[in-house]
Amino acid sequence: MSVTSPPKHRSEIPEPRFGFWRRSYAMVVKEFIQLRRDRVSFAMIVIIPVMQLLLFGFAINTTPRNLPTAVLLQEDSDLARSILKALENTSYFHFTREVHDVAEFDDLLTSGKVLFGVEIPRGFERAVRRGDYPALLVAADATDPVAAGSAMSALGVVVQTALAHDLFAGDPPSLPFEIRAHARYNPAASSRLNIVPGLVGTILTMTMLIFTALSVTREVERGTMESLLSMPIKPVEIMFGKILPYVLVGFIQAALIIGIGVLLFGVPVRGSLVMLTLLSTLFITANLSIGYTFSTIVQNQLQAMQLSMMFFLPSILLSGFMFPFMGMPVWAQYIGEGLPLTHYLRIVRAIMLKGATLHNLEYDSLALLALMVLAMTIAVTRFRRTLD
Amino acid sequence: MTAMPASTSDIAIDVRGLSKSFDGREVVHDLSMQVKRGTIYGFLGPNGSGKTTTIRMLCGLLTPDSGEGRCLGYDIRRDADKIKRQVGYMTQRFSLYQDLSVRENLEFVARLYGMRDAHGAAREMIRRLGLSGREEQLAGELSGGWKQRLALGTCTLPNPQLLLLDEPTAGVDPKARRDFWNEIHALAAGGLTVLVSTHYMDEAERCHEIAYIAYGYLLAHGTVEEVIAKSALSTYTVTGDDLHALQDQLTGKPGVDMVAPFGTSLHVSGRDRAALDATIAPWREHRELHWQHGEPSLEDVFIELMTRSKDNFQ
Numbered sequence: 001m002s003v004t005s006p007p008k009h010r011s012e013i014p015e016p017r018f019g020f021w022r023r024s025y026a027m028v029v030k031e032f033i034q035l036r037r038d039r040v041s042f043a044m045i046v047i048i049p050v051m052q053l054l055l056f057g058f059a060i061n062t063t064p065r066n067l068p069t070a071v072l073l074q075e076d077s078d079l080a081r082s083i084l085k086a087l088e089n090t091s092y093f094h095f096t097r098e099v100h101d102v103a104e105f106d107d108l109l110t111s112g113k114v115l116f117g118v119e120i121p122r123g124f125e126r127a128v129r130r131g132d133y134p135a136l137l138v139a140a141d142a143t144d145p146v147a148a149g150s151a152m153s154a155l156g157v158v159v160q161t162a163l164a165h166d167l168f169a170g171d172p173p174s175l176p177f178e179i180r181a182h183a184r185y186n187p188a189a190s191s192r193l194n195i196v197p198g199l200v201g202t203i204l205t206m207t208m209l210i211f212t213a214l215s216v217t218r219e220v221e222r223g224t225m226e227s228l229l230s231m232p233i234k235p236v237e238i239m240f241g242k243i244l245p246y247v248l249v250g251f252i253q254a255a256l257i258i259g260i261g262v263l264l265f266g267v268p269v270r271g272s273l274v275m276l277t278l279l280s281t282l283f284i285t286a287n288l289s290i291g292y293t294f295s296t297i298v299q300n301q302l303q304a305m306q307l308s309m310m311f312f313l314p315s316i317l318l319s320g321f322m323f324p325f326m327g328m329p330v331w332a333q334y335i336g337e338g339l340p341l342t343h344y345l346r347i348v349r350a351i352m353l354k355g356a357t358l359h360n361l362e363y364d365s366l367a368l369l370a371l372m373v374l375a376m377t378i379a380v381t382r383f384r385r386t387l388d
Numbered sequence: 389m390t391a392m393p394a395s396t397s398d399i400a401i402d403v404r405g406l407s408k409s410f411d412g413r414e415v416v417h418d419l420s421m422q423v424k425r426g427t428i429y430g431f432l433g434p435n436g437s438g439k440t441t442t443i444r445m446l447c448g449l450l451t452p453d454s455g456e457g458r459c460l461g462y463d464i465r466r467d468a469d470k471i472k473r474q475v476g477y478m479t480q481r482f483s484l485y486q487d488l489s490v491r492e493n494l495e496f497v498a499r500l501y502g503m504r505d506a507h508g509a510a511r512e513m514i515r516r517l518g519l520s521g522r523e524e525q526l527a528g529e530l531s532g533g534w535k536q537r538l539a540l541g542t543c544t545l546p547n548p549q550l551l552l553l554d555e556p557t558a559g560v561d562p563k564a565r566r567d568f569w570n571e572i573h574a575l576a577a578g579g580l581t582v583l584v585s586t587h588y589m590d591e592a593e594r595c596h597e598i599a600y601i602a603y604g605y606l607l608a609h610g611t612v613e614e615v616i617a618k619s620a621l622s623t624y625t626v627t628g629d630d631l632h633a634l635q636d637q638l639t640g641k642p643g644v645d646m647v648a649p650f651g652t653s654l655h656v657s658g659r660d661r662a663a664l665d666a667t668i669a670p671w672r673e674h675r676e677l678h679w680q681h682g683e684p685s686l687e688d689v690f691i692e693l694m695t696r697s698k699d700n701f702q
Binding site for chain 2: 222223224225226227229230231232233234385386387388
């Protein structure tokens with residue numbers, strides 16, 4: 001500014017000693033400060049491992065017991081009751097339903113309400129006494145080979161030992177009747193048949209959640225939210241606008257996975273393709289709504305990813321995708337019922353492997369619908385219409 | 389329909405006692421202002437003075453803690469949705485979609501406002517903005533000046549009645565600024581009301597009326613001449629050698645409220661003319677220094693207002 005005084009000479013800044021360490025240290029300090037400020041990230045450091053540990057430790061059981069079983073008792077005899085008692089004593093079976101005809105029996109298995117069905121035919125006791133070697137039918141829902149497997153393999157031996165005490169004082173050479181185990185839907189116990197339909201749900205959960213979880217935070221971070229909010233558009237309209245394109249994306253994904261499953265892995269689609277399409281769309285929309293809800297809760301894209309992870313983990317572990325749902329303790333099953341993937345897994349497995357109809361899947365379809373509406377309601381009420 | 393359509397009144401913005409706090413810190417304090425239709429109203433003040441917050445309260449993006457008022461005849465608390473339909477808001481930060489092209493951004497806004505021929509409206513705006521040939525370029529790849537033109541085009545596209553421009557010319561070169569202001573004046577001539585916040589004094593002088601806000605307080609308003617006259621500030625312009633030393637010597641002396649270098653001259657101002665004259669008397673004898681009494685510039689007035697308000701409010 002001054003015209004007369006000569007410009008002062010400033011000395012050159014030297015390279016500091018231990019420059020590498022000083023600059024790295026500066027960076028480390030900055031990162032720690034930022035990490036500490038980001039409360040959600042900080043919480044995730046603790047929550048994710050603890051959650052995984054608890055779920056794996058307490059909720060997951062690959063040799064499940066007390067599996068829900070339906071009984072079709074065609075005759076009420078001492079022998080029949082003894083056999084049922086013996087079955088229950090194996091601790092694998094838990095009789096939850098008593099049915100009166102074969103149709104009801106099949107229905108329960110198809111809808112997944114029970115995992116096993118035991119049928120004692122009419123004239124069973126008499127046939128045993130006559131030495132006719134009659135058959136006792138144990139039908140298993142073998143879509144998940146892990147869930148049914150241990151009970152099925154234990155069947156012959158365990159029943160024999162249990163019955164030996166009841167029926168015969170001594171040690172009989174063998175049972176006077178046949179236990180005809182029938183692994184339904186997946187007789188070869190191919191885990192592929194179970195996993196491929198399950199993957200449809202798992203992959204869709206992962207991708208759909210992340211697509212929408214990032215959507216609102218991205219607008220906020222890029223600064224476009226401010227101008228969007230200043231224009232005449234309502235929260236519901238923003239939500240629909242953000243969800244609908246991804247319904248199509250999810251739909252293509254689902255078609256891709258199912259197509260590959262059928263063509264490459266030989267997984268059947270025994271039920272109606274239309275029903276599968278409709279219910280898959282419902283599931284896709286439910287996940288997109290949940291992702292969108294996350295994006296109205298979190299502050300930035302990193303948090304959105306973390307929250308999605310936090311939702312994805314229990315979805316995989318507690319839905320019955322990786323481990324048998326029926327084998328989990330009741331509290332874990334309740335959590336599982338709150339996850340869309342649980343219901344969709346039942347739906348997709350039932351339609352593809354069991355040929356189920358909507359009638360069998362009423363409960364799970366309604367549950368999906370309810371979860372979707374709940375998520376959308378939260379999203380619309382949580383959406384900040386102002387920058388307050 | 390609750391409110392009377394605004395066209396019956398010639399006041400576009402009429403707010404009283406607006407206050408807003410964030411985390412217990414009051415950003416806008418008891419602000420009242422009136423803006424006539426078809427005028428360009430300049431909103432001046434230092435960074436963090438509450439300009440952006442005020443603009444956001446006017447268009448319903450923020451809810452005032454207290455105070456009330458009307459914007460285009462609609463209640464700013466209850467009718468935010470109706471206000472949004474009539475207002476074009478250009479944010480301080482570029483807030484168009486960087487990954488959409490010029491045309492796609494314009495069409496998006498046209499559709500949001502329910503314009504019948506979104507494609508045609510966008511094409512017409514591209515032509516008006518002189519962006520023909522660039523319509524397929526991504527908005528994020530435009531230069532600063534073009535981004536700003538596009539942003540202005542986007543918020544005028546739905547033919548709003550009121551434009552709220554938050555520091556629209558920050559970081560834009562002088563030629564683009566001049567074009568921008570010509571455009572603003574043309575729009576105002578067509579009946580559009582414009583509220584524009586700025587740091588630039590030359591831009592303030594292009595406004596029909598101005599308001600000066602600092603630390604959340606509206607300190608002065610009126611035409612530029614009125615604001616200067618009301619300040620009652622006496623200003624001397626000094627030229628000569630070693631003005632830097634002179635500045636150090638005069639700062640804080642009785643009667644000297646402000647000393648500020650302007651290029652090769654120094655502005656010395658005070659509200660109390662007599663005290664100022666008494667203080668500077670010894671320096672007026674210097675032969676190397678040339679003193680001239682004159683009108684304070686708008687900047688002198690604002691900086692004086694700002695330093696004074698700092699003493700009062702902080």
